[in-house]
Amino acid sequence: MHIEATSREACIQNLSSFLDMWRERAERIVVRTSSEHFARINETQTVLGKFSMVISNLLQNEIISESEIESSPSKDESMIRQSLRILEGLSLVRRIERGYTYGNLFTELLRQTKDFQEFKIAVLSHIIRERYSTLKETLGISQLETIVHVDSCYYRPALEAENLLYWTSDSIINRYRKIYGRKSPLRIAHILYELVNVKALERG
Numbered sequence: 001m002h003i004e005a006t007s008r009e010a011c012i013q014n015l016s017s018f019l020d021m022w023r024e025r026a027e028r029i030v031v032r033t034s035s036e037h038f039a040r041i042n043e044t045q046t047v048l049g050k051f052s053m054v055i056s057n058l059l060q061n062e063i064i065s066e067s068e069i070e071s072s073p074s075k076d077e078s079m080i081r082q083s084l085r086i087l088e089g090l091s092l093v094r095r096i097e098r099g100y101t102y103g104n105l106f107t108e109l110l111r112q113t114k115d116f117q118e119f120k121i122a123v124l125s126h127i128i129r130e131r132y133s134t135l136k137e138t139l140g141i142s143q144l145e146t147i148v149h150v151d152s153c154y155y156r157p158a159l160e161a162e163n164l165l166y167w168t169s170d171s172i173i174n175r176y177r178k179i180y181g182r183k184s185p186l187r188i189a190h191i192l193y194e195l196v197n198v199k200a201l202e203r204g
Helices: 008-040 042-047 049-061 066-070 074-089 104-112 116-137 142-161 169-180 185-197
Strands: 093-096 099-102
Touching: 008 042, 008 116, 008 142, 042 049, 042 116, 042 142, 049 074, 049 099, 049 104, 049 116, 066 074, 066 099, 074 093, 074 116, 099 104, 104 116, 116 142, 142 169, 142 185, 169 185
Parallel strands: none
Antiparallel strands: 093 099
16 A cells, blocks of 8 residues: 655645644734724824824714815825725715715714724724724734734734733744744834733733
8 A cells, every 4th residue: 555645845844834824814803802902002093193184074064075085185085985985985074066974884983982982992992893904914014913913912812822822022023023024023012012001911
């Protein structure tokens, strides 16, 4: 009887593919469960500023006209249109003859929140939770990806262990650099501080 074993190279490739799939799955879990925390981070609010600008204008005027969009500088116009397409896909805005107005989910979230800051967090959280891949691939928002990766450096091992773990800042920094490549330890430490500040992570 002739038995063919899977080659070492194929085994390594299969294992690598499985680990990549698990990392992506763990990342999706982190995004869905921590989107509200991410939305509260100042840096996130900055990089998603076009979305905040759109909802702010709709709250003030109930409509964003085509003429207002077209009169923006070309780079801004492109970003505004991309943001509007994402918001439209989430029923946060809807297309009308003269431009855009608020959608059903916009109205619902506004009813559920007590002020603009809370409403903005609810909108940004929903965008992150439902369109994280689009934000990365279409808008190229690498800052948000870095925040998710730092958070994942704690939660992925915790998911694997099915238990809460105690990690030092240095452990998380080293894990980040091992998995995602070199990044300034000052940058990672800053993000860790922000994650603790919004209670995505807790300091023991």
